[in-house]
Amino acid sequence: MPAPNAPGGRIPGPGYTKIQTRSMTYAVGFLLDHGLVFAADSRTNAGVDQVSLARKITRFEKPGERFMALLSSGNLAITQAVIRQLMEDLDTGEDGDLHAVPTMFAAARIVGAALRNVYEVDAEHLAEQGLEFNAAFIFGGQVEGGEARLFMIYSAGNFIEASVETPYLQIGETKYGKPIIDRTITHSSTLHQAIKCALLSFDSTMRSNVSVGPPIDIVAYERDSLKSGLRVSLAEGDPYLGLIREYWGGALRQAFYDMPDPDWLKSL
Amino acid sequence: MPAPNAPGGRIPGPGYTKIQTRSMTYAVGFLLDHGLVFAADSRTNAGVDQVSLARKITRFEKPGERFMALLSSGNLAITQAVIRQLMEDLDTGEDGDLHAVPTMFAAARIVGAALRNVYEVDAEHLAEQGLEFNAAFIFGGQVEGGEARLFMIYSAGNFIEASVETPYLQIGETKYGKPIIDRTITHSSTLHQAIKCALLSFDSTMRSNVSVGPPIDIVAYERDSLKSGLRVSLAEGDPYLGLIREYWGGALRQAFYDMPDPDWLKSL
Numbered sequence: 075m076p077a078p079n080a081p082g083g084r085i086p087g088p089g090y091t092k093i094q095t096r097s098m099t100y101a102v103g104f105l106l107d108h109g110l111v112f113a114a115d116s117r118t119n120a121g122v123d124q125v126s127l128a129r130k131i132t133r134f135e136k137p138g139e140r141f142m143a144l145l146s147s148g149n150l151a152i153t154q155a156v157i158r159q160l161m162e163d164l165d166t167g168e169d170g171d172l173h174a175v176p177t178m179f180a181a182a183r184i185v186g187a188a189l190r191n192v193y194e195v196d197a198e199h200l201a202e203q204g205l206e207f208n209a210a211f212i213f214g215g216q217v218e219g220g221e222a223r224l225f226m227i228y229s230a231g232n233f234i235e236a237s238v239e240t241p242y243l244q245i246g247e248t249k250y251g252k253p254i255i256d257r258t259i260t261h262s263s264t265l266h267q268a269i270k271c272a273l274l275s276f277d278s279t280m281r282s283n284v285s286v287g288p289p290i291d292i293v294a295y296e297r298d299s300l301k302s303g304l305r306v307s308l309a310e311g312d313p314y315l316g317l318i319r320e321y322w323g324g325a326l327r328q329a330f331y332d333m334p335d336p337d338w339l340k341s342l
Numbered sequence: 343m344p345a346p347n348a349p350g351g352r353i354p355g356p357g358y359t360k361i362q363t364r365s366m367t368y369a370v371g372f373l374l375d376h377g378l379v380f381a382a383d384s385r386t387n388a389g390v391d392q393v394s395l396a397r398k399i400t401r402f403e404k405p406g407e408r409f410m411a412l413l414s415s416g417n418l419a420i421t422q423a424v425i426r427q428l429m430e431d432l433d434t435g436e437d438g439d440l441h442a443v444p445t446m447f448a449a450a451r452i453v454g455a456a457l458r459n460v461y462e463v464d465a466e467h468l469a470e471q472g473l474e475f476n477a478a479f480i481f482g483g484q485v486e487g488g489e490a491r492l493f494m495i496y497s498a499g500n501f502i503e504a505s506v507e508t509p510y511l512q513i514g515e516t517k518y519g520k521p522i523i524d525r526t527i528t529h530s531s532t533l534h535q536a537i538k539c540a541l542l543s544f545d546s547t548m549r550s551n552v553s554v555g556p557p558i559d560i561v562a563y564e565r566d567s568l569k570s571g572l573r574v575s576l577a578e579g580d581p582y583l584g585l586i587r588e589y590w591g592g593a594l595r596q597a598f599y600d601m602p603d604p605d606w607l608k609s610l
Contacts, residue, residue, distance in 0.1 A: 249517030252518060253521070253550055254594070256550060257591055257595060257598075258598045266603070267598075274601075278521040281525075304606070304607075304610045314604040314606075321602065322597065325597035325600075326594075329594070329597065330535075330539065334589065338574055339538075342562060342571065
């Protein structure tokens with residue numbers, strides 16, 4: 075059982091100030107034969123009466139040499155501290171320099187190490203306030219001479235990697251949007267398909283969880299391009315988000331009405 | 343943070359005997375203008391190496407006078423203790439007698455009270471072993487002279503009720519199967535539609551969580567009939583479950599491929 079003050083989905087009452095702002099919303103990354111696709115919403119909340127925006131996709135790139143994208147979820151103070159440290163170490167030539175690190179694997183270890191540093195400083199103080207040390211990242215990209223890779227980094231700083239068999243990773247509110255991905259995307263899907271699937275996955279999630287919502291940021295990376303590809307931000311009221319919602323809802327309802335009956339149902 | 347031994351989705355290693363058998367799988371109930379529909383899978387597990395079956399729908403009925411169905415999830419020792427107590431009190435004329443209780447609201451309070459009794463006896467001992475008191479029920483039916491009603495009873499013994507605006511309630515692994523219900527079912531849907539939607543909702547859940555699986559039990563209740571309607575159990579390998587999986591997967595993929603592109607995607 076979480077402690078009474080833990081941020082565990084409970085809605086704090088008025089005047090409740092202990093809960094910290096978090097982006098426990100939704101982000102997904104795809105590892106495809108053709109490249110990488112990242113999508114994240116931009117909402118954060120510290121209870122339903124304090125919803126605001128924070129960009130959750132951070133890019134690190136040296137065009138022609140390397141491209142990396144970092145998607146965050148969890149306690150915003152923690153994830154911002156990690157990103158600040160990664161930014162500060164850029165171009166220093168130190169161990170934590172994502173602009174100098176030779177491989178994506180070593181880069182993922184740098185992100186994990188930055189998270190562990192924040193843990194060292196903050197975790198005890200959070201625990202004293204009954205708060206969990208809660209943060210997760212999706213991190214992917216490509217460094218010249220290496221393969222495009224995609225990782226999910228846990229709050230403990232260790233990580234798992236996407237593969238041909240498991241071509242996507244999710245953080246935050248992952249479940250509502252998972253069935254559509256499982257049914258449509260494989261490693262050989264195109265970037266187009268992954269982007270449209272990501273938007274459908276967000277549509278399902280937003281319909282079932284009000285704390286996830288636009289703007290939705292999308293970043294696509296074409297394999298071996300070593301620079302950002304398409305970057306789009308779809309705001310509240312975006313016509314394509316509206317079209318998807320209407321089209322997909324209609325297509326699902328039609329498929330549902332057309333679904334054959336089992337014999338045993340004819341008796342009812 | 344749950345205690346290290348708590349049943350929180352962690353997979354126990356070999357020789358781990360502390361985890362208790364639970365049915366944290368999936369069950370759903372619908373409150374419709376035409377009646378009630380209940381669906382539940384029958385798997386229980388105490389870790390992935392100990393999966394077995396336990397029926398999760400219990401009916402209490404006196405045809406022509408009352409019909410009730412109880413769906414359970416959580417720690418199997420707790421839910422079985424509750425059901426045993428409800429069974430023992432039947433036809434005793436005591437306060438806990440579901441065969442004598444005058445309204446569905448009073449019946450839901452009886453189920454909640456039975457759960458609280460089990461809590462009094464067991465919770466402390468579970469806590470000593472680092473285990474949570476974890477159980478939930480969906481409970482619905484109709485008593486002569488009253489309306490058909492549907493409740494979800496929490497482990498604390500209190501409960502919420504379905505309504506015209508919220509015509510369904512879920513327990514267990516609820517998220518994967520929620521989007522399809524949100525998109526297709528309202529209070530005015532037919533029993534047919536709710537049964538087919540329940541099976542699709544299970545299909546999505548089973549695809550994404552291996553601990554949910556057939557047999558799937560379905561009980562339908564026609565409003566004012568005051569007796570069980572259709573009762574079906576779909577076993578592993580049931581041809582209709584196979585047909586649904588193939589039909590629905592194909593329909594979703596087709597709808598996905600037919601989905602229009604946004605203008606900004608043409609540049610990719």
